Amino acid sequence: MGAEIIMGGGADQPIERRIHLSYGRFTPNERRLADLVLEFPGDLAAYSATELAELAGVSKATVSRFFRRLGFPTFEEARRVSRDAREAGSPVYLASSGADRSEGDENDIALFLRDETDAIARTLGRIDPESIGRIARAIVDARNVVVLGYRNSHHLAAYMRGLLAQMRRNVELVPNGGDTPGDRLAGLNGDDLVIVVGMRRRVAPLEKAMTALHGLGVPVVLITDPTARGLPALARETVVCETETRVLFDSYASAMAVIRLIAVSVVRLKGEVGRRHLESVEMLHEALGELES
Structure with missing residues (x-):
């Protein structure tokens, strides 16, 4: 759903969460309609059933059956x-498909700059600050924090683990070395937290791991992109980051910004305790001569 936050539970579930919960059971035409609605759910009120059917390339009966x-x-x-x-x-x-994304006469660097900043602006502009606060609080309160990511998402997960490890203990990266997720996720429970970074193109084991964690009652925070389907239903909180631009290769600028935003929020919550942990890390760096002066 664009760059949104998808919340867990509740009797009055929002439209986007209902879609994610049912996405695996949709017909191909219903999935086309679901993808359209998820991109800009705020535009739904502006269309009649006939207009929505035309936009999705499906029948009006499909629209009625879908909802x-x-x-x-x-x-x-x-x-x-x-x-x-x-x-x-x-x-x-509030986000609308009517946003101006014309290229104009920009050169390659100007276009690249606009795409990167636009992705960050669209992501951060649609984030609920209260959700970021809840995520930060969960990180502070958790017994153990595990950050999980595969393929390109593994680099983002490593960046997040590196930031969080500077302000609290018991932060692990999964997978790591020759370990499998099962080696590291065994023994986790409701007192722990798993942060899943799942950018496209996702591997099959990611959904399996999230399903297992959901069954164990382990809280999960998902950081993903607008193409995620079904996975948000397995998470307590979901932050969706814009990655697609008008040039080749996905951009992870917005994901990096979100990860840093969460880390900064954790520092503020940790207060003096977090600063002391950070200072102890820096003192060890200096004592071991690990970093350039």
Whole structure:
């Protein structure tokens, strides 16, 4: 869903969470419709069922069936929920597909700069500050923190683990060396926290690991991109980062910014305890001569 935060639980689940919970059971046409709605859920209130069907390239009957499967008696009820969320100021629903992304006469570097800054702005502009606060609090309170990531996401996970390890103990990176996730995730429970970094293209073991953690009652925070489907339903909190630009290769600038934002929030929560831990790390660096002066 764009760059949004997807919350867990509750009787009045938002549209995007209902979609993620049911995504694996959708027909191909329903998935096309789901992808359209997830990109800009705030635009839903602006369209009739006929217009939405045309945009998604599906029938009007598919639209009606899709929203009934999500638990809405009618399409109008889904539009009302979208409109109410937009009026309440939800950053997920305030974002619109009408944003200006024209290229103009920019040269390659100017285009690259605009794409990178635009991805960061769209990501941070749609994040709920209260959710970042909850994530930071969970990191501070957890007995153990495990940061999990595969492929390109592993580098982002390592960056996050490095930041968090400077301000608290018991922070692990998974997978690490010759370990498998099972080696490190065994024994975790509701007192721990797993932060999953899952950018496209994700590997199959990621969903399996998240499913296992969900079954064990281990809290999970998911940092991902707009293409994630189903995974947010397995997480307590989800932060979605924009990665797609108009040039080759995904951009991880917004993901790095989000990780740093979370780390800064943790430092503020830890207060003096966090600063003392950071100082002890720096003293060891100096004593061991590990870093350039």
